[in-house]
Amino acid sequence: MAQNDSTPEWGAARVRSTFLDYFKERGHTFVPSSSVVPLSDPTLLFANAGMNQYKSIFQGTVDPASDFAQLKRATNSQKCIRAGGKHNDLDDVGKDSYHHTFFEMLGNWSFGDYFKKEAIGYSWELLTKVYGIDPKRLYVTYFEGTDELEPDLEAKELWKSVGVPEDHILPGNMKDNFWEMGDQGPCGPCSELHYDLREPENGVYRNAASLVNADDPEVIEIWNNVFMQYNREPDRSLRPLPHKHIDTGLGYERLVSVLQKTKSNYDTDVFSPLFKKIQEITGAREYRGKFGKEDADGIDTAYRVIADHVRMMSFSIADGGVPNNVGRGYVVRRVLRRGARFARKYFETEIGNFFSKIVPTLVEQMGDMFPELRKKEADIKEILDEEEKSFAKSLDRGEIMFEKYAQKAKVKGSNDLPGDDVWRLYDTYGFPVDLTKIMAEERGLNINDQEVEEAQEKAREASKGDKKATAAMVKFDVHDLSALENMNDVPKTDDFAKFGRENITSVIKAIYHNKKFLKSTKEVPEGEQFGVLLDRTNFYAEQGGQENDTGRLLVDGEAEISIENVQVYAGYVLHTGFLKYGELSVGSEVIAEYDELRRHPIRNNHTGTHVLNYGLKEVLGDEVDQKGSLVSPEKLRFDFSHKAGVSDAELAKIEKICTEYIRQNSEVYAKDVPLATARQIRGVRAVFGETYPDPVRVVSVGVPVEDLIADVKNEQWEKVSVEFCGGTHVKQTGEIKELVILEESGIAKGIRRIVAVTGQEAYDVQRQASDFEAQLSRLEKLAFSAEKEAEAKKMQTELNQLVISALSKSQFRERFAKIQKSILDEQKAFAKQDNKRVLDVVTNYFKDNKDAKFLVKKVDWSSNVAKAISEAIKNVSGPKSAIKDKSVYLFSAGDGKVAHGCYVSEYFKEQGADGPKWASSVTPVIGGKTGGKPGAPTAIGNGTNAEKIDDGVEEARKFIEGFKL
Template identity: 80%
Template sequence: MSLVDEKHEWNAAKVRDTFLNYFKEKHGHTFVPSSSVVPLSDPTLLFTNAGMNQYKSIFLGTVDPASDFATLKRAVNSQKCIRAGGKHNDLDDVGKDSYHHTFFEMLGNWSFGDYFKKETIGYSWELLTKVYGIDPKRLYVTYFEGSEGLEPDLEAKELWKSVGVPEDHILPGNMKDNFWEMGDQGPCGPCSELHYDLREPENGEYRNAASLVNADDPEVIEIWNNVFIQYNREPDRSLRPLPNKHIDTGMGFERLVCLLQKKKSNYDTDVFTPLFKVIQEITGAREYRGGFGKDDPDGIDTAYRVVADHVRLLTFAIADGGVPSNVGRGYVVRRVLRRGARYARKYFETEIGDFFSKIVPSLVEQMGTMFPEIKKKETEIKEYLNEEEISFAKSLDRGEHMFEKYANKAKKAGTNDLAGDDVWRLYDTYGFPVDLTKLMAEERGLNINDKEVEEAQERAREASKGDKKTAAALVKLDVHDLGALEGMTEVPKTDDTAKYGRENITSTIKAIYHGKKFHQSTKDVPEGEQFGVLLDKTNFYAEQGGQEYDTGRLLVDGEAEIQIDNVQVYGGYVLHTGFMKYGELNVGSQVICEYDELRRHPIRNNHTGTHVLNYALREVLGNDVDQKGSLVAPEKLRFDFSHKSAITDAQLAEIEKISTAYIRQNSEVYAKDVPLATAKEIRGLRAVFGETYPDPVRVVSVGVPVDELLNDVKNPDWEKVSIEFCGGTHVKQTGEIKELVVIEESGIAKGIRRIVAVTGQDAYNVQREASEFEEELTRLQSLPFSAEKESRAKKTQLTLNQLSVSALSKNKLRDQFAKITKSILDEQKAAAKTENKRVLDAVTSYFEKNEGAKVLVQKVDWSNNVSKAISEVIKTVSGPKGSLREKSVYLVSASQEEGKVVHGCYVAEHFSTQGASGPEWAGHVAKTIGGKAGGKAGAPTAVGQGTKADKVDEGIEEARKWIEKFKL
């Protein structure tokens, strides 16, 4: 029986369910669905690379106190993970060994300040040996041996012994293997791994595999890691203890399935074999045999593994918004797709264009129940994959051809290194990611010098680099500060409910923060240095939910004032940061809180405007529009959303029309905190997919009281109301917004559009600018054709490109300007035609009046088109059908103001047989008028430009003298 047809007692779904149920039902863990594999809210990560990523705020103590996570003590889940970039990158190993994957599931259980080492070690051993029935003799465990001044984790060692692990199966591990860190900074701690010996016993006896643990032996693999989170890695690389101790475990789902199905490779299990079956059906390739290295001479087994792995990453990344692009995580997705497409083409000899999309339905059938998002986005995923494949297919042949050329060049040069410039060019021109080129180079026995590639990249990007201004770092609270605050009973979490009001309030200073310390007085802060202030209550808005922070001041009238430049919230503590303007304030001081209304006012307009815009987008583009990000600033609002195509002018006009109508209804804006479960039931409510909301959640409704919504949550009328979860500040009535004008609509990634809009006075300003610019175009259009009109048109083009007006207005203005440009071009052509005729008529007229003349040397009046006219006339005279072909002509024109001279000549056959030529004639004259004359040696014609306009008469005389040397 082939691998793809095998049936298993422990099939993949059963393995996963057993893990989840063990912790949910037996040990009281809460099931938490996998977070998005694209951590949009965490810019420090390219992708979610471990199960603990979504709990980072809990470990750091910055969790929103109103969210579900604030009370979470025990959790279990299967987390989608990608390791294909950044610190954790397994891309290069995929396909080459039996256990590395770019996409994988991480089974995990967590304790947040609840149980610790004893319990988790007991759970791990019981689940593996009792529930899954794994033979304990095949399991090995590790503990941290100590390093960087940290003591060895002998506690873990003793706990493993207490559950029955033999001492020779308990092994010390170094910092690399037994001290887990998520990244360069953040929560971390010692860990204990569980390893499994895949080899079957011989004659009933197991070998002792202790020496093969963490030795990259494919038959002794790590399956589970228990991390004891108790430190934070600081920016200076030091370790500081966390306020609470946590458990973070991660077990490779694919590896667990592998050992339970008694395989030596993850790829031999039913996690992957259904995909192999589809790949074989699509390509007609031989069956998958599970060979590695020398046992896979044709590379087809490796290709099966690469393609199956990559389609998993692509499907889950795109489903979660990680669409292919040229930057960041989007570029990683594109790299993976191109790598996989090249494997498919080279080893399966299949056409690419719709290859991956044919595999997706099998993956959706296999995993769509556990991860419904891939089922929901299946069509969209396939569309992205097809578009990306088709795009790459266009350059793949040419790129491979160029690679061969570069490879041969390297071989001829006697080196095994591809030139860095060539590697970069393969990326820049043909879209070959460097790691794909590296893979191709390995196939040819060649290397890539990464430093050379980086240098080539820097040279290529030198022009786009700009100076970056540095600024003082913002004062922030970290996990240790928050831990200290938790112990300071006199410093409560900040009551910020007043931020929704519009009045100044009086508050009490509860803490002053500077230099990683809390102080009693601002006099402890050095003059001119930034510091932070915590109050018992505030009316300042701390930056969150896309809305920018407030600025303003804290003051005691006439005695002291703190200038507030930034406001941020950390785990419920609102930190106001700024500088002391004058005086002195202490903990306990009563201060007036005065936010900057001039800044807040347009922010309010723009935030409610964002809600109105979101509503209008759904009305015009459909309910599949999902918010992907937003920015609410004083000068603009920015809204990113999912939509497959550019918005047409007609759609944009309708969006503005609906928005304007909503605004002009002067609808009242209502807001109320509602239990989360109830709020989610409101029909027509718009929420951000994947966002975690507090409970209760604030519901903002434009036009209908929230209580009315709650009285009949399923009322279809609510589809026609803007209803959203939102913690931001809003206008009281939409009339305050005045206007909403879209100034930009663009695509920022595949399937993601961005609208930038302005409201209020800014909206009026852009409308005024558009009107003024339209008047300027009308004036330009009415000007008669002249050099001035051409010059003004060029300046107008630059202004138009930089103009900040309505997107619809800009399109209209561009159309109007295009007509003006065409009219100028038509006038230029007409003027050139007139000028050509003028110069040609002067030549023709001379020879008509002087029938026996053989030569004309003449000065022509200057004009903008005279240079082209002289060239065209010389071509006409020298042409095979020219009536003046037997005449020799020299034409010169000059502008004293511009200091320019243009000239051209034709030597008739009568003179050329005597040794005369156009370049010689023009070259002789150029000695007098400056510049150079061009023309092929011996040719009858030549044209040139000079620089000495004041010598033009002398030049004409020299032209006559030169031609007179020959017999007439």
């Protein structure tokens, strides 16, 4: 089916709101979708179902102070991603009509409230009566049971009771009808609803029972009712949950497709606006809804892939799941690279800012329901562009290499692409294995996963050896430099290209290993590091506080040198690393490719350092001088002269000035200027005592350098960040996103240090601060209890280890100190009440039993048991005690131990008893030790066998009853 611009009766937005309204009218609370990136749940790569955020309710571990503790019924539309881990639909996207990496899951939940009967009634009524779906097209399933579990015949009978014919009610196995969210966690039998897309023949519907759960594209599952009653334990056993719950998930995109009477989710207005935008950007033909061989030019498949992938990437990035090389970040990167290749191959469009052009259409579609998309739109676009540009550098070359590898396989008469070649496409060109698989399928080639894993392992082992070699980094000494000066064919390196952002072609001028200059890499022992000099380089050598670039030098498909370090010696830029494969010689022409994804945050941090330097001067005054700096991908560090520590108020002002500068999105200008002229620029910042080249590079944030040198004394330049700097910088300050100060400290007399982060790292620490603040707010609301004490101890440790804004940390510490004081005050008050209560028990006993000479009793304390026993015995034996003529032995259990203490009155002491003797009669039974001097009237002890406390009480009674009463 081609694109349809007419507005359907059941538009996508109406379908969603109808579902939510139906359940809100039936007492369900609307709960906004949780983040699709479950940063606080290590068991999940992405949120893959609506129930993820309710896990603590199902497990009975919900925070009693949270809103969720009161929740009985809920409904929402949950953002879900299935593109990695146990639930992974990535390989199917584009090939069929109903798989997506991102989708919405409409759901309704009951937490110990209603169960199967109501859930089944709601789902049948909503589908058939509200949405008006023909019941003849619906089929339901129930759990058929296993040797371990009974079949769910109750669900079967309930479906019959709402009017489902018996031949439309089908049993299902563990795979289809027992739902689990992961390797461990809440689970239970489920009951699915399936829809038959086929039209009736001569007005008669054919029975579709045999096609249910048979992977038939014309009979699809649309809704799953999960009867949550077990928890899958780490040992794989099943334990009943404390309460029975309902968890349902209705595929939003599939429901829209059913109501719009299409056979494909992609033929609905969920996707048509995105297709329209893709067509507008690329100039391609319209979307026609073809699959497989019918989609001869592959364009319809590419439409589906790109629209799906834009949704997945945008929602992931909006929730903090940014592309990187680890876990969920790598899944996002894989999805982007897969989509980029589809865009390039089938739409013949340039890669670099393709996906970001589609994002506004998605925001317009879904920004009202999911406001985080609108809030993060600029960041989503920027991150997508950055990733695309990085991949674009190697996409062309990777495709050429794939063709070479494919031809090589065909020449050999093989349909298998060797694992080594597949791994090299990933390792050198950034092609995820699943992308190479798609390309292989297009060429009728197979990939052996085991071979790829073996190649990966081989590379990993080789890398271990190489990393040992990096311990003694290759360096030039004075003799090497002298030798270079005498080599006419080895010029000093032209490194101007380091200020650009592109790969360049260079010529190897020298190869250096073990104090010798060699002609070829084959002269370097295998696995050992060596150095390379080029005629020109785009790599940044470590200097001025900025860390060096890493990357590679290579001839595509022939040889590659992995560059681990770059240093400059008297104008010679030495690239050090190791040979990955092949052979290179002096005179070889290579592609110089630095790692843009490493340099990008370094650029942010370097310009951020300039902005910070400016902010410090504005707040602390002109006497602030730079004393050192470090610019790495993870953070920036800035040392400066200042007599006193920087107060929180001053830090807040500095951060505010930096933020304003960044938000202005000022352009960053750089130009070489004669040193004498540059020094005259008003307000210019330079490191005292540093020797600068002439001409010197001047970096100005917001004002062209030409304007500065045209009027060097202009007082307006005091309000501009101007520095001498040879580092790499952003083009505009908006790229920095945020600057957050993590730490301010003294490192020497009169020298202070600030550590800060920018960009994504800044977002991450802000998120961590926000998460901790939510925990802190919950702790503040908790009533005094053992749980609050334990939580406070845990959070104290967490706060100390937290890497967040220095200002936030300071504020949290103030709030935490108040919480701790309140806990201490409450402990004291509680202990006082507790001790009085127990003492009252003792005194009242002797009031009621005036002739009694002793009391042996097990008592309960809510506070510190050992301390309470000690206090009670002190009160009984003290000079003001009204019952000093009575003997008392008290026992209490807590945390698996027994606290006990006794007092022996003069009456029993005269008969030969004392505190330690009495206590010693008990320890053989309850374990542990007792304290007290021989002959003393009191003794305090700690036992280790809490389960024997009653026996201990009996033993104490026998001991004292052995004396004359």
